[in-house]
Amino acid sequence: MSSTTPYGLMAEFHDADALVEAARRTMDAGYRKIDAFTPFPVHGLAEAIRFKDNRVQLLVLAGGIAGAVTGFGLQYWVNLVAYPLNAGGKPLLSWPAFIPVTFEMTILFAAFAAVFGSMALNGLPQPYHPVFNTPRFALASRDRFFLVIESADPKFDPQATRAFLQGLHAHEVVDVAH
Amino acid sequence: MDETRRSQLPGPQPIIGPGHTFGTITDKISSIVLTRTAPFPWYVAAFVGFLLTMVLFYSLGYLVVKGTGIWGINVPVGWGFAIINLVWWIGIGHAGTLISAILLLLNQQWRTSINRFAEAMTLFAVACAALFPLFHTGRPWVAAYWLMPYPNTMGIWPQFRSPLIWDVFAISTYATVSLLFWLMGLIPDLATLRDKTTHPALRRVYGLLAMGWRGSARHWWRYEKAYLLLAGLATPLVLSVHSVISFDFSIGIIPGWHATIFPPYFVAGAIYAGFAMVLTLAIPLRAIYGLQDFITMRHLDNMAKVMLVTGLIVFYGYTMEVFFGWYSANEFERYMIHNRMNGPYAPIYWALIFCNGVVPQVLWSKRVRLSIPLLFAVAMVVNVGMWLERFVIVVTSLHRDFLPSSWGMYYPTFWDWSTFIGTLGLFVMLMFLFIRVLPMISIFEMRTLLPEAKAKAAGGR
Numbered sequence: 088m089s090s091t092t093p094y095g096l097m098a099e100f101h102d103a104d105a106l107v108e109a110a111r112r113t114m115d116a117g118y119r120k121i122d123a124f125t126p127f128p129v130h131g132l133a134e135a136i137r138f139k140d141n142r143v144q145l146l147v148l149a150g151g152i153a154g155a156v157t158g159f160g161l162q163y164w165v166n167l168v169a170y171p172l173n174a175g176g177k178p179l180l181s182w183p184a185f186i187p188v189t190f191e192m193t194i195l196f197a198a199f200a201a202v203f204g205s206m207a208l209n210g211l212p213q214p215y216h217p218v219f220n221t222p223r224f225a226l227a228s229r230d231r232f233f234l235v236i237e238s239a240d241p242k243f244d245p246q247a248t249r250a251f252l253q254g255l256h257a258h259e260v261v262d263v264a265h
Numbered sequence: 266m267d268e269t270r271r272s273q274l275p276g277p278q279p280i281i282g283p284g285h286t287f288g289t290i291t292d293k294i295s296s297i298v299l300t301r302t303a304p305f306p307w308y309v310a311a312f313v314g315f316l317l318t319m320v321l322f323y324s325l326g327y328l329v330v331k332g333t334g335i336w337g338i339n340v341p342v343g344w345g346f347a348i349i350n351l352v353w354w355i356g357i358g359h360a361g362t363l364i365s366a367i368l369l370l371l372n373q374q375w376r377t378s379i380n381r382f383a384e385a386m387t388l389f390a391v392a393c394a395a396l397f398p399l400f401h402t403g404r405p406w407v408a409a410y411w412l413m414p415y416p417n418t419m420g421i422w423p424q425f426r427s428p429l430i431w432d433v434f435a436i437s438t439y440a441t442v443s444l445l446f447w448l449m450g451l452i453p454d455l456a457t458l459r460d461k462t463t464h465p466a467l468r469r470v471y472g473l474l475a476m477g478w479r480g481s482a483r484h485w486w487r488y489e490k491a492y493l494l495l496a497g498l499a500t501p502l503v504l505s506v507h508s509v510i511s512f513d514f515s516i517g518i519i520p521g522w523h524a525t526i527f528p529p530y531f532v533a534g535a536i537y538a539g540f541a542m543v544l545t546l547a548i549p550l551r552a553i554y555g556l557q558d559f560i561t562m563r564h565l566d567n568m569a570k571v572m573l574v575t576g577l578i579v580f581y582g583y584t585m586e587v588f589f590g591w592y593s594a595n596e597f598e599r600y601m602i603h604n605r606m607n608g609p610y611a612p613i614y615w616a617l618i619f620c621n622g623v624v625p626q627v628l629w630s631k632r633v634r635l636s637i638p639l640l641f642a643v644a645m646v647v648n649v650g651m652w653l654e655r656f657v658i659v660v661t662s663l664h665r666d667f668l669p670s671s672w673g674m675y676y677p678t679f680w681d682w683s684t685f686i687g688t689l690g691l692f693v694m695l696m697f698l699f700i701r702v703l704p705m706i707s708i709f710e711m712r713t714l715l716p717e718a719k720a721k722a723a724g725g726r
Contacts, residue, residue, distance in 0.1 A: 129482070143491050187428075192434070194438055194442060194499075227460075228478075229291045230712075
């Protein structure tokens with residue numbers, strides 16, 4: 088991409104309500120490549136930008152199943168295949184005694200899936216992102232709310248989009264450099 | 266005093282002081298970290314913690330050279346301080362995950378200002394706990410193949426039917442999941458520190474740790490989903506860990522140990538001890554750092570109530586132990602109870618009943634719950650009481666079991682005490698280092714407590 092085209096336009100808001108409303112109107116106006124940035128999770132914002140992703144739950148479920156199979160499989164293999172030890176004719180597959188370890192492994196793998204799965208879906212760690220080029224964006228982790236429309240959006244037009252964002256009662260609208 | 270006046274007002278106490286905005290919350294909590302100096306008490310606590318940590322290292326080094334013979338353990342009491350301290354520390358470690366996971370699922374918003382440091386407390390308590398069984402083996406480096414299932418040239422595998430191996434899995438899973446939970450909660454706050462610091466090196470460090478967090482709406486959505494699921498996973502985990510610890514006792518057929526009440530009684534004891542330790546830490550911290558707006562009387566009051574309830578469950582456990590001893594009609598069980606109450610360790614048993622059963626009853630009074638010195642004193646008494654409980658369980662059952670010819674006494678040695686006190690120092694040192702470099706209260710979750718954090722437009726389209 089040429090250096091003259093900015094990454095997008097960023098509008099700053101002073102409260103969560105204004106941002107949610109602006110995000111909804113931006114979506115209604117037909118923009119699709121947009122993102123909102125907030126200092127804490129704002130409920131209703133994901134709905135406003137029509138975002139939904141259920142893959143985290145599925146990953147955690149898969150992690151839990153993998154953990155259970157690994158935990159029980161390990162004990163099965165050790166006690167029946169690797170080193171079967173007959174102690175007084177007691178059963179080799181004494182499964183009730185294998186439950187605690189199976190349970191702990193289930194939790195462990197599911198927790199790994201939750202943390203690393205959500206990180207991977209979020210594309211983190213990501214050391215560089217164009218939004219950080221805007222000096223005031225540091226306030227996104229403090230008390231300000233931001234809305235970004237990317238220049239890659241088909242509807243994006245430097246002048247018209249800027250005017251549109253200013254019409255949403257944004258505190259300030261700035262270019263985001265690459 | 267303003268605080269006491271506020272606490273006398275009718276209605277529920279606030280969970281955050283009045284007049285705060287997103288900005289003031291951010292500034293107040295991050296300024297504790299982003300400063301050149303620390304308050305004087307910080308230096309005192311960190312220094313004492315450091316000295317005692319050196320005592321711990323010396324004691325462990327001497328143990329490795331000489332063997333476990335430097336401790337008071339012998340036949341018939343082979344467990345001694347090592348297991349007493351393991352159970353005590355693990356119990357303390359339960360409050361963190363309870364506060365962050367169970368109270369999150371129960372939608373208890375007051376958890377927000379205490380969950381971060383309670384989680385840190387959990388991690389450090391589990392670290393202290395894990396030292397004991399590891400060094401109790403005498404040769405921690407050899408313990409690897411006793412504990413961990415890995416294919417070695419000797420063809421040795423751990424005994425998966427033993428509660429001691431369940432313990433290894435439970436504690437290591439608990440430590441790992443608690444660490445993940447804590448780190449995940451820290452990410453947005455690390456981004457705040459990255460954006461707030463003016464020091465280029467610090468920005469780099471916090472920037473690396475924040476991993477490029479930018480507060481995107483899509484990220485928050487997945488983050489909240491994952492965090493909630495993690496809480497859902499940590500809840501059964503925290504209950505399982507102390508249950509498994511109690512299996513170490515209850516699976517054995519020693520009189521006084523072989524009881525079905527052990528898992529719930531241990532879990533309640535863990536929560537009891539954990540909340541006592543959270544109070545022990547929270548009361549001085551809010552005074553040192555002026556956090557009365559964030560850790561309000563409401564928090565202290567609620568924690569006191571949790572302590573009162575779990576304390577009653579624990580006391581019910583003590584009563585049931587006595588009842589079972591009698592009702593079992595088993596001479597060994599009956600003798601065990603008789604020996605606890607009248608034997609050589611009777612003073613410890615009665616001190617335990619006093620600390621855990623009698624003293625906490627003062628918490629029924631709202632006046633006591635709202636009096637900081639009294640609450641602190643009760644929390645300290647409970648800390649001691651819970652340690653005595655583990656002493657009574659471990660020692661009185663082992664020292665006189667079935668055969669009078671194999672009875673014996675257990676006396677801790679200097680090295681038992683120095684190792685135990687050393688772990689207290691390690692705990693204090695880690696805790697104060699944590700407070701110095703990371704935000705001890707979750708900044709982003711505190712922001713959500715403000716009324717303006719709730720978007721009015723949410724929901725309706």
